Amino acid sequence: MPEGSELLKFAAAKERWGWRDTPPFRVEPPIEDARQLARLFTGRQAELGRVILPLYNGRNILVRGMLGVGKSAFILRVLHELDAQAKAARERILPIYIYHFYGGTTDDFYRLILYTLSGILADKDDEAKGIQGALRGLKVTAGRSKGVSGKVGVHIFQVAEAEVGVEIGRETGREFTLENPHYFVDEFLKRATKRFGRLVIAVDDLDKARPESVRLVQTMLQGALPLLRSDKCAFILTGLTLPLAHMAAFDLYGSMLGLFDEAIQLNVLSPDELRTIAVKTLNLVRRQERDDAYPFDEEAIAEAATRSHGIPRLFNVICARVLEQAALQEIEVIDKDAFATCYEAVQIGVSAEVTPQMRSVLTIASRTPGGFSPEMPDEALDKLGFTTFVELMPLAEYLVANDLMIRQEYEGGVRYIVADLASRAASATPKGAE
């Protein structure tokens, strides 16, 4: 293939397929674009129905499920839905979405909430403004989403870094020493509810499924019990968690002193639902909407769904990459055979990106019956330099985060298998790595 022709080929494919733009098959939900999210969101209607009223009434919800299953999209959707319903019902609700806060001490959690509250109050409240200044060290950026109706009030807070040990508000000469932020949180909660009505605070991705961070989160939340129990606001949190199969109600969070009134388990999507996501995503950029997944034919899109193990994140990765390949290979309709060709090229691409260390881990995983699991043989662990499954988990989670492995829940607990997308990378000879 001559160099520099890729863009031309992709432009031609866009023309051929009737696209204004590249369809947004993304690994993360469109956090700041409520309209797009609302259009793409698929399924989960029963789950949505289960959470709106409890949140309105100040109860806490835990959303759990494996990486990429759509937890963030779900809670964002919940917030927007709450907002829309509240407007229609002339109720006052202020939904707040916090993400990229990876836990810390209980005080850190209070500071985060305090920062959030002072952020929404600062325009009319000098004390809040002062606290905002004092909390600058938290490296929080706040924004307001454009929203469905152009004035949706979902406040978005991104916490870039809030590690344990960040000392906030210790600067000398300041009026506030915020070593104990609890008082202010209480006070600002009162002010915020007075001004905005009910508060619904979503905190996304609290844990990264590593045993250590799970413990930190637990300690943190237990310390924050008075805040979480407060009837002034409802919390909705997401966490990966490591459940015993079918034991959602007894897992780490569910067992925490009735902290959460509902635990919503998000499971993998059906092939039909994934197909709908593809249709909706494509329609966002099509000059003329259609109700199929063209340029994928039905067999091809079903194949993409199968290969993604029902995980929307992986489905999006596969769709995006197969479409790129199809564009390069100047394919008009991606039928079953074309899909196979393109998908193989994608697998080769994935394989080429994998480091030798990762390749050997994947190889061991693919040769271990049942993948990495609590029952995996000692020899497989030995080869990896571990003596226990627990030790191996952070590495496995890293591979999951890189779409190379899948975490599955089964009767014995949790296990990791090689993602179909990475099956070529898991073959011993690095074919296509040249």
Added chain:
Amino acid sequence: MTEKQAVRDNLPRVPDTGVVGRGRELAEIIKALLDPDIPIVTLVGLAGMGKTALALAIAHRLREQGEFPGGIVWLNASIVQSLDEVWESVRETLDLPSPQAARRHLREHPTLLILDGLNEAVQDMEILAFLDRLPRPSKVLVTSRERVGLVGKELIVEGPKYKVEAALVGAVGDGAQVTTVVTGDRDIIPVTRWTITGEHARVAQGAAYEVKAKNYAAAAEAYRQILVSFDPTGLTDDDRRRCAEISHRMGTCLRLDGQWGPAVEQQEDTFRQFKKLRDFHGQGRAYLEIARAYQAMNSYDLAALYYRDAHRLFRRAGDVMLAATAKEELGNLEYYLHVLKPAMADWEEAARLYEQAGRPGKVAIIRQNLAQVQAG
């Protein structure tokens, strides 16, 4: 009118190898149980001393002698979670129509309840209060790894297999061989010998006395003092082993003191130390402790993972007994969580391992648990 009828019971049937050379103890315990002034007899002893086997032997003997015509009810404390379950077991064993009838029965017919394995995991005040108030003609025999402070008579069961000294006993001086056992702990490694010297020995002895007095926080602090006194540069392998052993004890004390988070961290550190020493047994002990701490924190999913790995490590270390313990505790946890299929599989495996380890009492108990679950 019911004199000739067999005494109702749900006793595990044991092969007759459980109790050897316990004549004096048997007689003493039976005498206490038949003494009208003693409502509760508690057998206290470390894990592996044969408390369960002893209790079983007593129960079978009393049954044969026709004592306690009201019946003999065996309750496994590690899986009985509430007073309601106690009543249900009593009702079912004695074939009574209702819990109310069971209460009446205990008042009117001398019945023996045996609560096996009452320990810190069972802190249901309701159950303890129930035991204290049991109607007179009926009696309770309790086995426990630690003193539970019930009314009545408490008998210490000592091990027939090996002599276990309660916590760093004996002359501790320079270069002494020290035998340590942390009492109150649930997984006593039969005997661990290691040599400590000088100031270390003095502090370790202090720690051991604190453990004995159940001042776990003070004991942990003493162990911490020993750990920090080691110069991390130029440690010999022996030093490393000592540090790992002390770290393990410190972590166990932290857990027993209810400091679960710090206990987990300490045992994670212990695990790394034993890993450097390529000691599977030590790694397994650290993991078993982490599992228990997580269980205490209600982090059941994590506890289960660590129990599984602890089993793996003990299996590799060739310690059948502790491998069985890890499986049994995992099974108990799963049973508690009502995930019965895995619970039964793990109990099966635990029973098999206990059999291999020559612990028929344990095998019988687990088989009975299994039978109960299978019966519905």
